Amino acid sequence: MAIAPDELLSLDDFERHALEVLPAMPRDYYRSGAWAETTLRENRAAWDRLRLWYRVMRDVSQRTSRAEVMGREAAMPVCVAPTALQCMAHPDGELATARASARARVPMILSSLSSTSIEDVRAAATSVDPAARTWMQIYIGRDRGAVRALAQRAQAAGCDALVLTVDTPVWGIRERDIRNHFRVPDGMRIVHLERPGGPTGHAGRGIHEALAWTIDAGLTWDDVAWLRASTSLPVILKGICRADDARRGVEAGAAGILVSNHGGRQLDGAPATIEALPHCVEAVAGRVPVLVDGGVRRGIDVIRARALGAQAVCIGRPVLWGLACAGEPGVDRVLAILRQELDVAMALAGYASVGEITADLLGP
Ligand SMILES: Cc1cc2nc3c(=O)[nH]c(=O)nc-3n(C[C@H](O)[C@H](O)[C@H](O)COP(=O)(O)O)c2cc1C
Numbered sequence: 001m002a003i004a005p006d007e008l009l010s011l012d013d014f015e016r017h018a019l020e021v022l023p024a025m026p027r028d029y030y031r032s033g034a035w036a037e038t039t040l041r042e043n044r045a046a047w048d049r050l051r052l053w054y055r056v057m058r059d060v061s062q063r064t065s066r067a068e069v070m071g072r073e074a075a076m077p078v079c080v081a082p083t084a085l086q087c088m089a090h091p092d093g094e095l096a097t098a099r100a101s102a103r104a105r106v107p108m109i110l111s112s113l114s115s116t117s118i119e120d121v122r123a124a125a126t127s128v129d130p131a132a133r134t135w136m137q138i139y140i141g142r143d144r145g146a147v148r149a150l151a152q153r154a155q156a157a158g159c160d161a162l163v164l165t166v167d168t169p170v171w172g173i174r175e176r177d178i179r180n181h182f183r184v185p186d187g188m189r190i191v192h193l194e195r196p197g198g199p200t201g202h203a204g205r206g207i208h209e210a211l212a213w214t215i216d217a218g219l220t221w222d223d224v225a226w227l228r229a230s231t232s233l234p235v236i237l238k239g240i241c242r243a244d245d246a247r248r249g250v251e252a253g254a255a256g257i258l259v260s261n262h263g264g265r266q267l268d269g270a271p272a273t274i275e276a277l278p279h280c281v282e283a284v285a286g287r288v289p290v291l292v293d294g295g296v297r298r299g300i301d302v303i304r305a306r307a308l309g310a311q312a313v314c315i316g317r318p319v320l321w322g323l324a325c326a327g328e329p330g331v332d333r334v335l336a337i338l339r340q341e342l343d344v345a346m347a348l349a350g351y352a353s354v355g356e357i358t359a360d361l362l363g364p
Helices: 011-022 024-031 038-047 094-103 118-128 144-157 175-179 222-230 243-251 271-285 299-307 317-349
Strands: 068-069 073-076 079-081 108-110 134-138 163-164 235-240 256-259 292-293 312-315
Touching: 011 024, 024 073, 024 079, 024 175, 038 271, 068 312, 073 144, 079 108, 079 222, 079 317, 094 108, 094 118, 094 235, 094 312, 094 317, 134 144, 163 222, 175 243, 222 299, 243 256, 243 271, 243 317, 256 271, 271 292, 271 299, 312 317
Parallel strands: 079 312, 108 134, 134 163, 163 235, 235 256, 256 292, 292 312
Antiparallel strands: 068 073
């Protein structure tokens, strides 16, 4: 049954309602984590363990949630994480997400496994705001020529960064998808991967079989240099959880480090991203921005991430839930809730601006 987005008060409300309205195959594809889903659960639970040692009497009458994100100002330190196949959640899919992100003035990262092309996504985003920011997520598959062509296409379309996902030498195993015989629905296309005569992803048992050919288990740090050389766009590395890898990523020329475990969909048992974040922040030592995703569901999570040294957070599933519940107005509402919660959380914690948030918020 259709629901007015205003009736949903939190990102958790969106999740609950989306799980009711989505058919089993997309619902399980979106919500799943790998294996026992321990990391998926921990991504959320670990945020909740961080206590907020708020300050009082600090004149928070004039507040702003604006913040620099990868060198440019955004309305809040939040980005939309790349999630594949958004047209399974709503026919408008990535176009709705692009317009809603542009309206909310936050960067959107487009999945290379999207159901809509980067050119169409850019057109949708810039129709709302000519200065809208889109970053292209990249998997390096075995066909390096196709990867380079996609990176160059993203640059030509007006993307201002590439986001190289490094946590996927093979696909994590999501058992619900195997049980459901997950396949890309008929009529839906993974547009960036299509080549005449090439595989389409419409076969296989579970996405780890259907899309095995889109990734390469042979990736090494040298591939970062290779991707950097294919365009002049900055490259953000997504999927780092360790200090030594974060350091190595910066040495390899990354313009940013996105601490992520793919929303608990890759190595189950990996630490919650909020646990990994401080190690990576320390290793990067301010040389490039550090972002984080995984389980961000509340404005208080945004101030927690800032207190631990992240420049911004990304949200993955909540955008899919927004699409599933109400299409574009649903994504508008998800981003508006987060921004409003952030504003109130800042006031209650004693901050007038995002830049004032420091580590002592999490304990004296
Ligand atoms: C359904 C789904 C599809 C995803 N597809 C991609 C993808 O194509 N590329 C990628 O780098 N990450 C992908 N991710 C991971 C997200 O970018 C992000 O890391 C994760 O969802 C963040 O956690 P959250 O969903 O708890 O916010 C996907 C996640 C989900 C849930």
